[in-house]
Amino acid sequence: MARVTPGPSAFLSPLAALITLAVAWVVALVSGDMAAGGPAVGFWLLVVLPAPMLVAVLWGRAAWGERRVARLAAAVAVWLLAGHLLLSAADTWQMTANVAAGLVAGWAWRRGWRLDAALAGVVLMLLPLIVWAAVQMPVREQLAAISDQSLKMLEEQAPPGTDPAELEKAREIGRQRFAQLSDLTVRLYPSLIGAGLIGQALVILLLVRLAGRRLDQVARGRKLPPFSQWRLPFYFVWVLAAGIGLLITRRAPWADAGLNLMVLAAAILSVQGLAVQFHMSRRFLPPVGLVIYWTLMGLAFLPLIVTSVLLGLADQWRDLRRLDSGGGEAGSQ
Numbered sequence: 001m002a003r004v005t006p007g008p009s010a011f012l013s014p015l016a017a018l019i020t021l022a023v024a025w026v027v028a029l030v031s032g033d034m035a036a037g038g039p040a041v042g043f044w045l046l047v048v049l050p051a052p053m054l055v056a057v058l059w060g061r062a063a064w065g066e067r068r069v070a071r072l073a074a075a076v077a078v079w080l081l082a083g084h085l086l087l088s089a090a091d092t093w094q095m096t097a098n099v100a101a102g103l104v105a106g107w108a109w110r111r112g113w114r115l116d117a118a119l120a121g122v123v124l125m126l127l128p129l130i131v132w133a134a135v136q137m138p139v140r141e142q143l144a145a146i147s148d149q150s151l152k153m154l155e156e157q158a159p160p161g162t163d164p165a166e167l168e169k170a171r172e173i174g175r176q177r178f179a180q181l182s183d184l185t186v187r188l189y190p191s192l193i194g195a196g197l198i199g200q201a202l203v204i205l206l207l208v209r210l211a212g213r214r215l216d217q218v219a220r221g222r223k224l225p226p227f228s229q230w231r232l233p234f235y236f237v238w239v240l241a242a243g244i245g246l247l248i249t250r251r252a253p254w255a256d257a258g259l260n261l262m263v264l265a266a267a268i269l270s271v272q273g274l275a276v277q278f279h280m281s282r283r284f285l286p287p288v289g290l291v292i293y294w295t296l297m298g299l300a301f302l303p304l305i306v307t308s309v310l311l312g313l314a315d316q317w318r319d320l321r322r323l324d325s326g327g328g329e330a331g332s333q
Helices: 008-034 041-048 051-066 069-086 089-111 115-136 139-157 164-212 235-245 254-284 287-299 301-318
Strands: none
Touching: 008 051, 008 069, 041 287, 051 089, 051 164, 069 089, 069 235, 069 254, 089 164, 115 164, 139 164, 139 254, 164 254, 235 287, 235 301, 254 301, 287 301
């Protein structure tokens, strides 16, 4: 009887478990060194920050390419067991959230989920980690620590011989400005976290898609249209309208909830507005004009966002790119 040689998919899940354990150990080691004020903190940040996302992409590739679900489940069990035995429960828990996000991303592409459903699934996997971090260190404590550190740097950068009264005056002005900024940040914290989670989930999905396309003999998932043809579901307009309606009540906590819904929906709709601008600029501007246009828009960040939100709303109603009639530019994959 001929011996069957395992294909590349057979090694994806065990490799994901092994690399995740190694990355979690390195992140725990580096985090401890940073907490102790070790040298080269900036360098270690460059190592630690992208590591969880790379773990998610690795598991997404495994979930998309693995032919045997039992082998994938066994790899997850091995990671959990090894993590609890060799690392702390906190380190294992934090990395497992990214493992779960990657698994959902890979499965979403494999099963052909809609992009909004895939985003929601990945966000739900990452959300407990954010909630846990907020419980461990509430947002006001985080902002207070940032404020204290900034004021300390201000004092250290003051010229020698600075009048103590002037230094105290500058310190008081800094406290007031940080207090105002902290109040606004606390009010907008849910929408800021939501936008960050959606952005992180989108990056994970796109990287998993890029990695999965290079796999041999994987299931064909739903194809993404070119960015110039991206269009969001209309229900985001209703979310924006609900946020505005709650905001104008001017009653806590409904007004704060409305503000966060409005900001989050506007941020999401701005993606469609960017797609509209990308479509229009490619259609009407030469290559040199494209460089100049996007350079100017990048420098004017706030007008770019406002314009993108308005264009996203207009495209929902008016179909500026004529996608429904088939008149939109096809673009390249």
